Amino acid sequence: MPSLLTITDLSFTHIGRSQPTINPIHLTLQVGEIVLIAGATGSGKSTLLNCIAGISPIHTGGTLTGNIQYNHESILEWSVQQRSRILGIVLQNVETQLFTDQVTEELAFGLENLNLPPAQIGLLTNAALQEFGLESQRNWAITQLSAGQKQRLILACVLAMNQPLLLLDEPFAYLDRAGAELLLRLLKHRATQGQSILLVEHRLDLVKDVCDRVFQFEAGHLVEGGRALASVSVNRTGVESEEAIKHAPSGSHILQTQNVSWGGYPAFPDLEIGQGETVLLKGDNGCGKTTLLKLLCGLLKPSTGKIKLFGRNTRKQRVVHIAKTAGFVLQNPNHQLFGDSVRQEVLQPGVTTLAAEQMLEQLRLSDRAEQHPQSLSQGQKRRLALGAVLVRQPQLCLLDEITVGQDPQSLSLMLEVLRNFTQQGGTLILTSHDPQVADCLNARVIQIGSRG
Amino acid sequence: MSIARASSKSPGFLTRVNPLAKIIVSLVITGMAFSVKNVWAMGVLAAVLVVLLMLCITRQNIRQIGQGMIAGTIALLLFVAIGTLLLNNVQAALLYGLRLVAILLPTPLLALTTPPADLVRALQAAKLPSFLILSLMLTWRFLPIIQQESQRILEANQLRGVDISRQPQHWFAGLFVPLIFRIVSYADDVTIGLETRGYDPNATRSMSQPLVWQLRDTLFVIGSVLVVVLVGYLDSVNAGG
Amino acid sequence: MKPWTLKDYVFAAFMTIGIAVASAIAVPLTLGIPLPGVRTIVWAPFGGIFLTLGMARLQRSGSVALMIGTLALLLSRLSWIITAFLVISLVITEIMMLVRGGYRSKFNRLLGNVIFFASTTVTGALIGAYTASPGLTQWLSQPWILLPMTLLSGLAGAIGWWLGELVIKQLQRAGKLDVDR
Numbered sequence: 001m002p003s004l005l006t007i008t009d010l011s012f013t014h015i016g017r018s019q020p021t022i023n024p025i026h027l028t029l030q031v032g033e034i035v036l037i038a039g040a041t042g043s044g045k046s047t048l049l050n051c052i053a054g055i056s057p058i059h060t061g062g063t064l065t066g067n068i069q070y071n072h073e074s075i076l077e078w079s080v081q082q083r084s085r086i087l088g089i090v091l092q093n094v095e096t097q098l099f100t101d102q103v104t105e106e107l108a109f110g111l112e113n114l115n116l117p118p119a120q121i122g123l124l125t126n127a128a129l130q131e132f133g134l135e136s137q138r139n140w141a142i143t144q145l146s147a148g149q150k151q152r153l154i155l156a157c158v159l160a161m162n163q164p165l166l167l168l169d170e171p172f173a174y175l176d177r178a179g180a181e182l183l184l185r186l187l188k189h190r191a192t193q194g195q196s197i198l199l200v201e202h203r204l205d206l207v208k209d210v211c212d213r214v215f216q217f218e219a220g221h222l223v224e225g226g227r228a229l230a231s232v233s234v235n236r237t238g239v240e241s242e243e244a245i246k247h248a249p250s251g252s253h254i255l256q257t258q259n260v261s262w263g264g265y266p267a268f269p270d271l272e273i274g275q276g277e278t279v280l281l282k283g284d285n286g287c288g289k290t291t292l293l294k295l296l297c298g299l300l301k302p303s304t305g306k307i308k309l310f311g312r313n314t315r316k317q318r319v320v321h322i323a324k325t326a327g328f329v330l331q332n333p334n335h336q337l338f339g340d341s342v343r344q345e346v347l348q349p350g351v352t353t354l355a356a357e358q359m360l361e362q363l364r365l366s367d368r369a370e371q372h373p374q375s376l377s378q379g380q381k382r383r384l385a386l387g388a389v390l391v392r393q394p395q396l397c398l399l400d401e402i403t404v405g406q407d408p409q410s411l412s413l414m415l416e417v418l419r420n421f422t423q424q425g426g427t428l429i430l431t432s433h434d435p436q437v438a439d440c441l442n443a444r445v446i447q448i449g450s451r452g
Numbered sequence: 453m454s455i456a457r458a459s460s461k462s463p464g465f466l467t468r469v470n471p472l473a474k475i476i477v478s479l480v481i482t483g484m485a486f487s488v489k490n491v492w493a494m495g496v497l498a499a500v501l502v503v504l505l506m507l508c509i510t511r512q513n514i515r516q517i518g519q520g521m522i523a524g525t526i527a528l529l530l531f532v533a534i535g536t537l538l539l540n541n542v543q544a545a546l547l548y549g550l551r552l553v554a555i556l557l558p559t560p561l562l563a564l565t566t567p568p569a570d571l572v573r574a575l576q577a578a579k580l581p582s583f584l585i586l587s588l589m590l591t592w593r594f595l596p597i598i599q600q601e602s603q604r605i606l607e608a609n610q611l612r613g614v615d616i617s618r619q620p621q622h623w624f625a626g627l628f629v630p631l632i633f634r635i636v637s638y639a640d641d642v643t644i645g646l647e648t649r650g651y652d653p654n655a656t657r658s659m660s661q662p663l664v665w666q667l668r669d670t671l672f673v674i675g676s677v678l679v680v681v682l683v684g685y686l687d688s689v690n691a692g693g
Numbered sequence: 694m695k696p697w698t699l700k701d702y703v704f705a706a707f708m709t710i711g712i713a714v715a716s717a718i719a720v721p722l723t724l725g726i727p728l729p730g731v732r733t734i735v736w737a738p739f740g741g742i743f744l745t746l747g748m749a750r751l752q753r754s755g756s757v758a759l760m761i762g763t764l765a766l767l768l769s770r771l772s773w774i775i776t777a778f779l780v781i782s783l784v785i786t787e788i789m790m791l792v793r794g795g796y797r798s799k800f801n802r803l804l805g806n807v808i809f810f811a812s813t814t815v816t817g818a819l820i821g822a823y824t825a826s827p828g829l830t831q832w833l834s835q836p837w838i839l840l841p842m843t844l845l846s847g848l849a850g851a852i853g854w855w856l857g858e859l860v861i862k863q864l865q866r867a868g869k870l871d872v873d874r
Contacts, residue, residue: 053648055644059640059643059644079647080644080647080648081647081650081651081652084647084648084649084650085650089648090648091644091645091648093641093645095597096638096641096642096644096645097645097648097649098593099589099590099593099642099645099646099649100569100589100593101568101569101592101593102567102569105569105660108660108661109649109651110649110650111658111660112657112658112659112660113649113650113651113652113655113657114650115655115656115657115658116658117658118658118659118660118661118662121658121660122660125660142593143596157649158648158649161649161650297611299607299610299611318615319607319610319611320610320613320614320615323610323611323612323613324613327611328611330604330608330611332604334630334633334634334637335601335604335605335607335608335630335634336605336608336611336612336630337630338609338612338625338626338629338630339625340625340629348612374633388612389612392612392613
């Protein structure tokens with residue numbers, strides 16, 4: 001079979017790093033093939049996709065060596081827009097791939113860019129709406145769509161353009177079971193019609209049945225064949241396993257909720273959490289975990305029921321007041337970085353220089369102390385945000401989605417710091433859809449929303 | 453008489469009229485309002501616009517339009533009252549009050565009957581450069597998103613104990629700087645997103661729904677011309693009155 | 694002169710969004726004050742941050758026209774009057790800055806901000822007054838009102854520029870603003 005896409009000796013080094021993110025790799029993609037690239041966060045799989053799409057190095061900077069050929073013609077000099085003629089590209093960030101304010105407008109947008117005649121655009125739009133089960137959302141505004149619907153819309157828009165090659169970066173991230181099955185069927189169908197698909201996805205079990213070949217990224221090297229991702233590796237020394245005995249609550253409950261509900265979510269389970277406890281709120285996307293955390297810290301006031309924090313009803317307290325004893329690490333660290341250097345982020349009023357330095361040390365950010373927080377990677381930013389919260393020595397720490405966007409190393413550093421926090425008597429409530437984290441922290445698991 | 457003419461233009465009708473025609477007519481009416489000198493002529497113009505506005509009322513927007521009209525009427529009465537006191541001339545104050553109505557009403561009318569997508573199509577048809585139209589489209593799409601981001605940042609400030617609404621000294625480092633980093637990040641990602649969708653500012657693009665001139669557009673233009681002529685006639689006949 | 698790229702247009706659009714968000718913050722603060730022009734004077738320091746940032750990134754003549762032109766089109770949903778005085782101000786600014794060769798230097802950015810916000814405040818106040826009544830315009834045009842208004846708004850624009858330059862420094866330190874690519 002002729003090779004549609006040929007990657008030879010491709011290596012990429014990000015700006016400011018000494019080690020390449022991708023070590024020289026070879027990869028070919030045949031007509032009608034579906035190839036999966038799996039790997040942990042930060043392993044290099046998205047970087048590979050960006051290189052093929054032309055995003056790296058043109059938009060990100062960095063050095064690329066090697067060659068990428070389409071039908072034996074090098075496309076290294078092609079811009080992303082030029083490559084979009086042959087590559088249908090779907091990226092991870094759902095919000096930044098939608099540009100109009102209405103569903104049919106969005107579908108038409110890409111086709112207008114191809115300068116297709118209006119009649120053809122109409123036909124392709126209708127076909128796409130059918131294919132992706134968006135018929136009933138035809139006249140909806142983009143703002144009305146859920147994350148899963150937005151993802152389906154973007155896939156519909158790109159697939160309607162019918163390029164010979166498809167590059168999909170985590171296309172299943174927001175899809176529910178029905179949406180995922182639909183997409184899998186569609187991809188299989190497109191492959192039989194001759195489209196070649198390069199899929200990046202970390203949910204190996206979901207997609208491996210449709211893929212012709214599977215590759216895994218491990219520390220920048222591409223290895224054929226895949227297996228379930230290594231479980232979160234956290235250093236467990238002998239000393240720590242002794243301390244693995246669950247901390248018994250000290251008797252008084254610092255947090256009690258009764259019959260709390262908010263918005264369209266079903267009533268949340270009643271909580272009774274004692275000092276020093278670690279609790280993991282587990283549940284699927286959209287079940288309300290983040291909303292519950294916001295209710296606990298006072299950002300939202302409950303529609304029904306009451307929440308008592310340190311013995312006082314949160315309904316009457318202002319968030320700024322509650323924040324004196326409760327800290328909240330948000331899912332997106334970009335919303336809570338305010339300093340103009342990493343050190344300044346942790347050196348807040350009331351915090352000693354020693355405490356700040358120690359926190360940076362624990363989080364492995366000391367060597368970046370003078371850097372601007374916004375120049376850090378996502379994982380580093382998250383650690384810094386955690387540090388900024390813990391350095392204020394709150395009695396309660398709330399943490400939203402600890403595993404999202406974290407490479408294994410960053411995650412284990414955070415877990416380490418959190419264990420120290422709880423060992424010193426702090427109470428921790430975190431959310432995650434990864435239950436392994438519960439074991440590492442000896443957390444009591446509470447299910448939010450219905451299972452599955 | 454004007455009501456009879458207006459009733460042929462139901463809200464659904466106005467929404468479906470060619471957006472470019474609507475823009476041009478609203479510009480003409482706004483400009484005309486500056487030159488009319490007679491209070492009766494101005495009154496007719498204002499009345500036509502108010503009636504059109506009332507015809508735009510649907511179940512969804514009745515509250516908003518109702519509140520707007522009540523607020524507008526109160527403001528108008530206040531304006532005329534103050535104007536009479538300052539100018540010692542009721543008729544002049546009334547003229548200026550009605551003139552304000554005639555100048556300010558065409559745009560909300562346009563906004564109520566023209567969704568942003570139609571406006572974009574009108575500008576494309578008017579051969580405005582495609583990058584300007586893109587900028588407008590992106591502004592509509594991402595303005596609410598950036599507002600949400602600023603809301604998140606304000607919440608994050610509360611979560612670290614800073615009540616930003618009462619502490620303006622924190623506005624810069626607490627709100628603007630983080631927001632700008634978010635905006636710059638969005639701008640980079642959106643550029644990439646546009647390129648992956650094949651957008652090229654210099655290339656020719658087709659229009660998925662080209663503007664087609666229809667009978668209702670002709671009716672609309674004729675109706676508008678009649679209103680303009682009537683107002684002009686009243687103005688010239690009553691010049692100095 | 695480098696040709697305009699898609700990245701430039703998108704950046705300009707997001708600066709327009711920033712300016713619009715800035716007015717959403719600033720305008721409610723001044724709704725109670727009936728002085729003409731005061732709204733623009735309060736808006737200028739916030740809006741100026743984004744205008745300066747756009748000038749620094751885009752550098753060429755026409756940058757202000759692009760950012761404010763989009764804003765003028767956006768605000769046409771509110772009133773053609775706003776569109777009118779914004780367009781007049783951007784034309785004044787661009788013509789004067791064309792002579793100086795664009796916005797590459799810090800001083801040019803300062804000048805651009807001062808000219809733009811001063812002309813927006815003055816034309817906005819005059820046109821707004823004229824909309825209410827021609828007599829009001831005459832009253833406003835008296836030098837003892839017009840002059841302080843121009844100076845104050847120019848000063849407000851300068852504050853916006855200064856804050857904008859602070860942001861530029863931070864962006865450069867974080868590696869997020871490739872001003873000289």
